[in-house]
Amino acid sequence: MANITIDRIQKAFGATRALEEISLEVHDGEFLALLGPSGCGKTTLLRIIAGLETQSGGRVLIGGRDVSALPPRKRGLAMVFQNYAVFPHLTVAENIAFGLRMAGADKARMQRQVERAASLLHIGPLLARYPAQLSGGQRQRVAVARALAVEPAVLLMDEPLSNLDALLRLEMRAELKAVLAASGTTTIYVTHDQTEAMGLADRIAVMHGGVIEQIGGASDIYHRPRTRFVGGFVGSPPMNFLRLPVRGGQVALGGLTLPAPATAAEVVLGLRAEDLQPATPQDGFAFELRVAEPLGSHLLLTGTTEGQLMRVVVPYADGALPQPGQVLHLRPNLDRLNWMDATSGVALETRA
């Protein structure tokens, strides 16, 4: 009942177009991540949904109701800000109760909700303190508790974990997922951190230059990027891209001959670093190693194939590290080939 429809939303700041016509449907109870590099328009889109920014065109519907012209307070949503924006002059309890107090809730309900939200985020003992007496992680919890206390139909989160240190972020991420899954709130979560997006979201919308490049589940985005940008942005290391010539409807890659997906003179082949297995020179391609980095469970190999940069991840095995200058032979997983147009960078549909 609280699905969100974004209907051809545009935003221009003067001559700069921050958002090209964006349309998006978020289902009731869904957790959607807006993922993209800084400046891609993800925060602008979130602020337009919140009503903190005015769109230049298009509509926002929440639960079927057109809220495009309504101020934030009439949209029935809650938000967690990047810098938390926990009020310094109010105690933790007053902060959590803020939304309910503005809504004119009675004392008993306020107290009940505050206690529930506080216990959900394990800040029960901190209720009488002021934000200045809390750590960053605790302030973050207050910000989330304040949002959950109003039992919003829609929850918007703007990079809520980016100000926390790495360990705390991991801990909060898991907790956030559990808390939000239990509440069943429709959530839009803005982040530039792909592991956060993949770990938390039901679906991810990857944004770049004011447009949504791809929207889908984590594995879809990761294994079947619809554009070269998505493949390069998602995943660590990023997807490898080999620019290969097409000859007679075929593409030659070392000893392999692959059917060309298109009639263009050139295509781009996208390969995930871990989708490559050792092979013989006859059924694989040559990879000249430049650097080998042991990463604990895996080994990251950087080198060149066909004169182009390539990164390969192989499981760690006992024994000596491969040496720089060594030529290895590799074979891609043929189910995991991603063909892309050499000029536009858009994926070419190869599967029936």
Add this chain to the structure above:
Amino acid sequence: MRRAGALPYLLILPSVLFLGVLFVVPLVQTALLAFQEGGTWSLGNWHRMADDLNFQDAVVNTFSVVLIVVPLQCTLALGMTMMLRHVQRGRDIILWVWSIPLGISDLAAGLVWLAILTDQGWLNTLLFKLGLISGPQAWLTYETPMVLLAGIIVAELWRATAIVFVILLAGVQLLPKEYEEAAEVFGASPWQRFWRVTLPLLRPSLQTALILRTVLAFEMFAMALALGGRNFPVLVSEAFNWQYGNQDYGVAASYAVLVMAISIAATLIYLVALRVPAEQRA
């Protein structure tokens, strides 16, 4: 580690001496003067001050101006600050116009308002042309004390609201906009946002502005003299009269000490009333 030694203190010394000698010495002298007569301790100056015909008027006038002007100025300045935040274009020009009075001396400002409010002034000309009065009307005499007070208040508002505004604007610009946005998202109406979020967070700036304005308002002199002359005695103008008119330095010193005591008391009240505890600071 580099040792700073005495150098920082040496560098600070001239300014400390300059301020200290020229403040503490006259202060002590004035206090001694106020409480002495003919070389012995005495409250005679204070009795003469309190028994004087103008004393009660001076006290009432001074407090009337302060108690009316300062709250009005704060309200106006808050309103100006809040409005200016929503102005996109022409912001600098508005800011500039609003700060003009800051650049004008209080005596000059007083004379401007005298030209407006005097018998043959612009106000009367306007009222006459509108047919509201039939001839020159005196506003600034002892026969029209309320109008005189109102004239001084209006002139003071014009002259000194800008300083409150500038201090509050600086304070507002330091507040991260997320606080207001959070309040907005969590259902606060514009009025609630102001009372529950912006104003409490603005307390330190408000405190500074109030202390400064109140102390200066208690010391008001040139404006009262320009518009009211002897019809509108205030504490500082009485000190001036006793000093130069009556050549009674003792009573003048008593007035000076009284004004200082009132200023310190007002400052202390603000410091306590608007204190932001350490744990509530952003």
